[in-house]
Amino acid sequence: MSYDEHQEHEEHDERAPLRRLSLAELRRRTSAKWRQYPPDVLPLWVAEMDVPLPGPVVQAVTEAVARGDTGYATGEGYAAALDGFARRRWGWDGVVAERTAVVPDVMLGIVEVLKLVTGPGDAVVVNSPVYPPFYAFVEHLDRRVVEAPLGDDHRIDPVALEAAFRRAVARGRRAAHLLCSPHNPTGTVHTRQELTEVAALANTYGVRVVADEIHAPLVLPGTEYVPFLSVPGTERAFALLSASKAWHLAGLKAALAVAGPGAAEELRRMPPEVSHGPSHLGVIAHTAALRHCDGWLDGVLAGLDENRRLLADLVRRHLPGVRYRPPQGTYLAWLDCRAAGLAADPAAAFLERGRVALTDGAAFGTGGAGHVRLNLATSPEVLDEAVRRMAAALGPYPGPV
Structure with missing residues (x-):
């Protein structure tokens, strides 16, 4: 494939990579993110993104x-x-x-x-x-x-x-x-x-x-x-x-x-x-x-920017007692759940009551207890569904915004 053809693939790939794959397509993956928990759990824990690979990478490896x-x-x-x-x-x-x-x-x-x-x-x-x-x-x-x-x-x-x-x-x-x-x-x-x-x-x-x-x-x-x-x-x-x-x-x-x-x-x-x-x-x-793949990365960054703002709105509306400061970088959200009435282990509560897998903050050392880490690198629809499920651990959730 020529460089111009690579660029054509790149232009296609950079269109909102975080919106390209359905949940059904993602569940066909066999990596840790999708196999650590049962299929009824939304996995927003480990640092894997819900994106297809950019065309030039696929081409180079193939x-x-x-x-x-x-x-x-x-x-x-x-x-x-x-x-x-x-x-x-x-x-x-x-x-x-x-x-x-x-x-x-x-x-x-x-x-x-x-x-x-x-x-x-x-x-x-x-x-x-x-x-x-x-x-x-x-x-x-x-x-x-x-x-x-x-x-x-x-x-x-x-x-x-x-x-x-x-x-x-x-x-x-x-x-x-x-x-x-x-x-x-x-x-x-x-x-x-x-x-x-x-x-x-x-x-x-x-x-x-x-x-x-x-x-x-x-x-x-x-x-x-x-x-x-x-x-x-x-x-x-x-x-x-x-x-x-x-x-x-x-x-x-x-x-x-x-x-x-x-x-x-x-x-x-x-x-x-x-x-x-x-x-x-x-x-x-x-x-x-x-x-x-700069253009593809720019598409990811635009999607993450959208998701961090969406999560801020969802947390404010539907997760009382949870505090969230939108990140400046990474695709990780750090949620302070100490005032949310989830006892000492909010990650376990969100998993057991809401079927959302997050990373337990206690593993991050001093300052981590009572927190969870959430992976933002997914579609807005999955993010909204995750908050709906998390809200079930706290109280009723009225539905998508």
Whole structure:
């Protein structure tokens, strides 16, 4: 297929990707989202999107399979594609191939970077509530988690962060800060000033920052995304990026570790066997997405913008006691259910009484209890149905708005 034909497919695919698939079509999928719970449950829990893949990605993977191109990943094509995307979308030229490494996925890349900059028993600071695997992977790595909770406004609290850094480096220990940017589960997009403050504090205390930027392409209209490595003082920091979340490619594993100029030598010490883990088909798919699928992504972002506003209206009308601050990025909604009369486990109540699967907030650490995380990356019709069902756990729901 020619590039012009790719563009024609792209133009078709970018028409409201979140509205393209029916619930019946989605239930034919066999991934975790659609098989974890019985078929009468609406699954809005795990980070999978209810979208078809963009045409250029399908074409690239199909052609690779047809020619038997299913070996090991190699080359700098992924880094070059991410560099082009970062320049177009963020005005950032920091993805230099010589300072990148292809890794199996973002979390395994984080683990390998943490091995480079910390040792057993050292501390890793996180901003809770935060993505639950941060806790699991850090602890399995024999590192200690030190929490620096977000403020009530879901933003980084510099006082709490400095206190956590001070504890982390006590007795001369090495330490890292695992920064979630944009933040999962709150959808907060950190500002340039906030990131600059993080970098300055990290340098003051000798803490190495490792930024998980997997949701970076998913910053919603009205908010600016700032790559962490683009702010002053991040020369010795690392970032992990991937196309997996923004283009629905979690099953096609690949990610990139990017080092600041002062950390490039450490990244080169990453064991070569790490590069054996990424999927070659994953690299092909991610590269196609980053190069050819901006329009499709714009369609997703428009749909997510619509859904975050729709959810705000539905929550206000039909979920009394539930508080919701629309996210600035990601496709995740963080719902505060502490005043909704659902006892200590709102996720269980919504599942048992409403047949909607959400993610329990307690797993996200300090600040998560009494909350649930809801995946917005679905159609408005499914979102409305989910709120109708959730309202059944609280009281009668009058129907669609």
